[in-house]
Amino acid sequence: MSELKSYAVWDASTRWFHWINAICVIALASIGTVILNADALGIPSKPGMVTLKTVHVSFGYILVLNLLWRIVWAFIGNRYARWSAILPGGSGYFQALRSYIAAFIAGRPEHYLGHNPAARLAVTALFLVIITQAATGLVLAGTDLFFPPFGQWIAEWVAAPGVAPETLVPYAPEMYNTAAYEEMRTYRSTFLTIHLYNFYIVVAMVILHIVAVVITELREGGNIISAMFTGRKVISGRPVDEPGNDVN
Numbered sequence: 001m002s003e004l005k006s007y008a009v010w011d012a013s014t015r016w017f018h019w020i021n022a023i024c025v026i027a028l029a030s031i032g033t034v035i036l037n038a039d040a041l042g043i044p045s046k047p048g049m050v051t052l053k054t055v056h057v058s059f060g061y062i063l064v065l066n067l068l069w070r071i072v073w074a075f076i077g078n079r080y081a082r083w084s085a086i087l088p089g090g091s092g093y094f095q096a097l098r099s100y101i102a103a104f105i106a107g108r109p110e111h112y113l114g115h116n117p118a119a120r121l122a123v124t125a126l127f128l129v130i131i132t133q134a135a136t137g138l139v140l141a142g143t144d145l146f147f148p149p150f151g152q153w154i155a156e157w158v159a160a161p162g163v164a165p166e167t168l169v170p171y172a173p174e175m176y177n178t179a180a181y182e183e184m185r186t187y188r189s190t191f192l193t194i195h196l197y198n199f200y201i202v203v204a205m206v207i208l209h210i211v212a213v214v215i216t217e218l219r220e221g222g223n224i225i226s227a228m229f230t231g232r233k234v235i236s237g238r239p240v241d242e243p244g245n246d247v248n
């Protein structure tokens with residue numbers, strides 16, 4: 001049996017991103033579930049719903065800032081944090097994917113330091129659904145609570161004549177121009193529908209992600225879960241994407 005070797009893989013920014021994102025998604029999905037069931041739970045519009053939505057959006061801003069930093073970091077971080085190690089595609093990708101799946105099924109898994117070819121598909125899909133959730137969430141925050149970045153523009157759209165847009169508060173119909181408000185709510189409903197259905201996709205993908213990570217850890221006998229805390233992976237044999245190994 002070849003000797004075990006320890007490698008520095010996930011840099012500090014990538015690890016912080018991962019855990020801040022995980023906490024935000026769990027908090028957002030939990031508060032979102034309460035918002036969704038507010039009527040059944042007997043939560044009043046004011047102050048109950050406004051408070052719930054304000055807390056939800058506060059976690060949302062943390063998620064968005066964290067995500068923006070990760071997008072920048074994918075250009076400047078270490079080789080395992082970069083787009084080239086995240087996005088599927090590039091030279092030899094499909095062959096590497098086939099080889100990884102065949103070896104995994106045969107019970108002789110290939111070891112990767114960064115994301116394996118199958119994980120690259122999963123991580124890209126996770127990024128896409130979370131970006132969709134964040135983008136629609138920012139529109140909802142503007143159209144419901146008049147919060148940035150779109151809130152000022154929405155307030156100018158719906159304020160009743162003689163009411164200063166910056167003084168608008170949620171759930172105060174007497175401050176709104178009824179026709180403009182109805183028009184805005186129609187426009188917003190598309191974003192709410194996407195935010196709602198994509199929420200189910202986010203939850204399903206998070207569950208799938210956790211199951212896949214646990215199965216991979218058990219099948220490959222590696223330490224991919226603790227590596228997201230320590231940054232280091234301990235691997236026996238030569239990893240496919242080891243620096244100097246030209247496969248990646």
Ligand code: HEM
Pocket residue numbers: 024025028029031032033035036053056057059060061063064130133134135136137138140141142144192195196199202
């Ligand atoms: C993974 C992240 C997120 C999840 C899982 C999530 C989940 C949910 C769910 C389930 C709802 C209830 C939908 C409904 O009432 O039909 C909701 C509502 C809402 N979300 Fe999110 N959300 C996320 C991110 C965000 C972000 C980043 C923002 C904004 C910065 C945001 C802003 C809102 C707002 C304003 C509402 C209230 C919409 C309304 O009912 O009028 N969300 N979210």
